[in-house]
Amino acid sequence: MNKIKNILTDYLSFPKYLMMHPFDGYDEFKTEKKGKLSVAIVFIALFALLRILTYQYESFLINERNPMLINNLQEIFVVGLLVILFVTANWSVTTLMEGKGKFKEILIVTGYALFPIIIIGYPALLISNFLTLDEMAFYTLAVGVAYFLTGWMLFMGILNIHQYGLLKTIMAFLATVISMMVMMFLGLLFFDVIQQIISFISAIIEELGLRR
Secondary structure (H helix, E strand, O other), rough: HHHHHHHHHHHHHHHHHHHHHHHHHHHEEEEEOOOOOHHHHHHHHHHHHHHHHHHHHHHOOOOOOOOOOOOOHHHHHHHHHHHHHHHHHHHHHHHOOOOOOHHHHHHHHHHOOOHHHHHHHHHHHHOOOOOOOOOOHHHHHHHHHHHHHHHHHHHHHHHHHHOOHHHHHHHHHHHHHHHHHHHHHHHHHHHHHHHHHHHHHOOOOOOOOHHH
C-alpha cells in the first residue's frame, strides 16, 4: 500500500503540486530534492509514446498524417534529441548568466514539465475518436491547454531553479533557443563533413581496387 502511495505521490501528486503552486513546489524541488530523475525520464518516454500514438490513432477527422509513414524510432530519437539539446543549451547559457540550476535539475524540470501533456493528452486522444467534427474544437482546446501548461511549468521551473527574475528568465529562454539552433547547425555541419570524408575515402578505395 505504501509503495502505491509513493508512486501516486511521485507521478501524480507532486507534479500536480508543481503545476498549481510553482514557487512553493520548485522550492521543495530544489531544497528538499523532491524531484526524481526516474520520474522525469518516464514522463519523457510517455511523451514520445503519445506522439507515436497520436500519429496513428488520432481521429481521422483532423489527422491528415499517413500512419504507414511513421517511424517509431525516429519519433523517439527526435524527442530525446530535443530534450538533450534544450537541457544542454539551457545549462550552457545559464552557467554564463550565473544560474543556480545544475544540469540534472534542468533535465528533471524538463521531464516534469511534460506532465500536463501526458495527463491530458492520453484521455484526449482516446476521446477524439468519439467526437463529431463540430465537437473536435474541444479536443483542440484541450491539447492547446496541455501545451500551455507545459510551457508554464517549464518557464516557472527554469525561473525557480536558477533563481532568476522574470526578465532574466525570458532572456535565458531566448538565449537557449539561439544556442539550440547553433548546436543543430554545427551538428549538421559536422555530419556533412564526416559524410564527405567517408565518400572521399570510399572513392579512393574503389579507385585503388580498379587499378589492381
